[in-house]
Amino acid sequence: MTRYQEVAALLRQRIEHGVYRVGDRLPSIRALCREHAISISTAQEAYRRLEDAMLVEARARSGYFVLPRQAPAQLPAVTRPAQRPLEVSQWDQVLELVGMNRDHGVLMLGRGIPDLDAATLKPLQRLLAGLYRHGDALSASYDSLIGSLKLRQQIVRLATTSGCLLHPDDVLITTGCQEALAIALRTLTSPGDVVAVDSPSFYGTMQILKANGLKAMEIPTDPRDGISLEALELALEQWPVRAIQVTPTCNNPLGYTMPEVKKRALVRLAQRFDVAIVEDDIYGDLSFVTPRPRTLKSYDDDGRVLLCSGFSKTLMPGLRVGWLAPGRYRDQALHMKYVSTGASATLPQLAVAEFAAKGHYERHVREMVHRYQRHRDILLGWVGQHFPQGTRVSYPQGGFLLWLELPEAIDCIRLNERLAEVGVRIAPGSLFSASGKYRHCLRLNYAAALTPETAVAVRQVGEVAEAMLREEAELVG
């Protein structure tokens, strides 16, 4: 047993024997170091183990706390998608969500939009304004295809916190993370190929599969720790899988973070079957665990992980600044980037680079993590109060998205239609499946979830669901 495992085991024992009780604050990292004469990284590793086991939770700027033995509500069941590659449908439903003109009367509870009102974001606005006002002719022109060197240097610096040692030449700036995902998948596949995905899975990626004539092999996924490696292995044995696409950190929509041992095992499995991995890490920096969890990419020693990320969830979606670390597929990815949109806009890149170089990025993300963690707890409370009995709900480890599994009788596309009448919209679960599974599930956003209007809207979602359940029962009765 290594040192950190020993310390973790000791802490676990103390929790189980009631030395530390639910909600108690555990010793600080520093205190743990003194107590056991261990290094900071060993103490962090010990707490990481306990987090993975869902025994403790890190709270930003406060320390580690003992979690209830049961998560506040029951977690959604392990998913059971189809056992074969499927063509992707659901575009009409996705278009309804993303194609909508912004209407000030409608409360969008379902979209993946961060809180944009934080004071810590102001320096970015100032930087953008200054650059657009005084930018020279060169920055109004095309940048080099790979993107601004200043920004790539900052990305390399930030990525070290996720365990990645990249070189600026390993990073390619894209027009949002969506373009990074599209380039990565197009680089790896040809029409007709099979891609293994966690399930439920981000609808934007599913629609990339559809647009490229790819088939989705949806793998059973555990809302606590992610894609089932056993089921994935079986799929790799049975089907000609060309790529694995997962969101292992602050998963969209389930909110879990895959434990590090499992991440390492996933990379090894991909190596064994010689398959590439497309890792979506767009919410990764919004992890409630500090320092943030490692990426799959950090375990990648032969360049098979294509890491996709960007600043749409941490800063502003409207900037459209994303990035791709394409590993050994750099040349093909660069070609795909060129034909897709040419070089990305220069000035937003320079503004983000400057924002990060001055330390504003870390400060803003800390603030957001703190805020989102509070919002999650508040939203969980509301859901507990207002939703039908039998509702299961995710327990997000980061980000700002909540996944709800309602009683099977409730069709969330119909729920959404009925909510439209009262000016509220959710994201129906079927968007997150190739073939429209998860119809009784839905996704909510708690990025800006604290106004009385939001409270009313969430209650309305619960009440309409409750009403639909009653009507269903009457029909059956």
Added chain:
Amino acid sequence: MTRYQEVAALLRQRIEHGVYRVGDRLPSIRALCREHAISISTAQEAYRRLEDAMLVEARARSGYFVLPRQAPAQLPAVTRPAQRPLEVSQWDQVLELVGMNRDHGVLMLGRGIPDLDAATLKPLQRLLAGLYRHGDALSASYDSLIGSLKLRQQIVRLATTSGCLLHPDDVLITTGCQEALAIALRTLTSPGDVVAVDSPSFYGTMQILKANGLKAMEIPTDPRDGISLEALELALEQWPVRAIQVTPTCNNPLGYTMPEVKKRALVRLAQRFDVAIVEDDIYGDLSFVTPRPRTLKSYDDDGRVLLCSGFSKTLMPGLRVGWLAPGRYRDQALHMKYVSTGASATLPQLAVAEFAAKGHYERHVREMVHRYQRHRDILLGWVGQHFPQGTRVSYPQGGFLLWLELPEAIDCIRLNERLAEVGVRIAPGSLFSASGKYRHCLRLNYAAALTPETAVAVRQVGEVAEAMLREEAELVG
């Protein structure tokens, strides 16, 4: 004979009989109206005929002038590309041009970058700065997928000058014209399909064909009036062509504008063979003819023309604001747009919309057209002075790109390598062909071609070419 044909015939006679001599200014539109008791549009149509015949030339804010019977230098020959569909290569050469980090020591004579120093562009910078400084949370977020309504309304207004009657819902905002072209071609084709293209043809489009596994059927093209309809018809009969891709107005790289009768005939031909047309009009508003020539799209009565354009050549490339009018392919194009980059950045769209709504766009474009026309004549003079005997050169009707056909013995990739030693770069002709034809051709940019440094650089290109020709002769001798 219609009224405008009669007036055109009369003017032609007077030119041929020397009533008006080379360089003379012809009667103004207003004078012509009074003289013949015709309407303004009839007078314009008459001059348009004479322009198509290359007998007269419109100069912005000055009127119509008699052209020399021979263009100043001999035009390049009608091109003779391969007579079969080809896979596209040349990526390495394109990457060298577009992937280069900007280096202040190097004079880029080859790239498609407009003049960004004009005072008429300042209001756009002010608008951008103001929006980024004070923009609300909504505009920092995702816009609707189709793009800002304000901008689409302005595009619809501007497109009327090219004879297009669009509705804002017919227009989809993209991340630069490159994304519009990529979406249009991906919407129409599957890997292995054949696309007919004018030749030489923009390398960005050729690389889209490559990235999507498409084959290019390069059609012979006349540097005076564009793609040969006879050769195109033959190709449509012989090969399973899925789409026709052309740049008929202010062509890149040849600079011609296809006469309107020929544009109409091209649309009819596409209808007869039931093929879609991808029209690249990115340089169209920079036509030296006022009002600007009509688009193919303006003759499209069954939605088969996908019109691609944007503001990278008229305003700033770094904005990455383009647009696509996808005709009957709107739904598929919207899906492709979503998976490619999601919604495009909002604030640049709002800034361009405001810039256009206030009349700044027309003012800026008028200024640029005036400037580019002068630059063209100056650059043509320099080329005449410094380039080897036998050099043929295009006579651009708009835009800011010149195409040179050097004596066959000169390899422009080698020429470019030798120019790198003196800090000058051109765009070698082989980029503009699927299979590396046009090796003895090159493209120059005259957007900002008036500094003494540029004069020296152009002379160097000519002198190095001359030297290569001598060396070649000595080797043979």
